[in-house]
Amino acid sequence: MHFKRRIFTGLMRKTILLLLVALPLLGAAAHKYYFSVTQADYDAKDHALKMVTRVFYDDLQKVFQERYDKSIKVDASYDQKKLDGYIERYFNQKFIVKINGKERRLNYIGHKDEMDYVVCFIEVTDVQNPKSISIENTLLMDLFQDQKNVVHLNTGTTKKSFLLTRDNDKAVLNFSE
Known part of the structure; x- marks a missing residue:
């Protein structure tokens, strides 16, 4: 016993x-984890900063429904031209790029859908003799308290990764000529 x-x-x-x-x-x-990932590559030959941002489609949909219109769907069933308009508008408000301290206009190229996320393509053109690149990324931070945005910056000679949060939403890369 x-x-x-x-x-x-x-x-x-x-x-x-x-x-x-x-x-x-x-x-x-x-x-649920809230994050996005941006790969930003400076192309010296094209004089452009080319960026690819991946955002979970359901998070993007939720923020669009909160900010713009409750009927927005971030999927293939929704009018893609309208969706591109919303994405471009949102990026212009929440994603700020400065080259050598001067804010630059984003050129939204488009998006594609992947398994769980939307892949957004943007670029800044006519980038001459960059000495610094600054990316302020507050995507989804107004809706999700724990949002984190990862930014990988690559200039060809210098690579650096940043983890951006509400308290630290800016990535700055200074590099020599």
């Missing part, structure tokens, strides 16, 4: 320990 109680107590301890370890992990797996 004493032996059975020890086995039972040992099993109970292991079960409780397993639950204590597993429950937080299950909660973390169910937690």
Whole structure:
């Protein structure tokens, strides 16, 4: 009898320990993370800063429905010209690029849909002799408190990655000629 109680107590301890370890992990797996990723490459030959931004489609849809129109769908069923208009408008408000300290106009090229996210293509043209590139990225930060935006900047000779948050929403890369 004493032996059975020890086995039972040992099993109970292991079960409780397993639950204590597993429950937080299950909660973390169910937690939604809010982030976007931007790859910004300076092309010296074309004198352009070419950028590709990936944003989860459901997060983008939610922010568009909050800001513009509740009927917006960020998928292939929605009028793609209208959707491009919303994306361009939103990027112009939330994504600011400065070259050598001067704000530059974004040229929105378009988007494509991938599995879970929308891939947006933008560029800044006529970039001559850049000494610094600054990207302020506040995409989705007005809706999601925990939004994080990753920016990878590549000038050909210099590569740097930034994690942008509400408290630090600007990536600045200074480089020599």
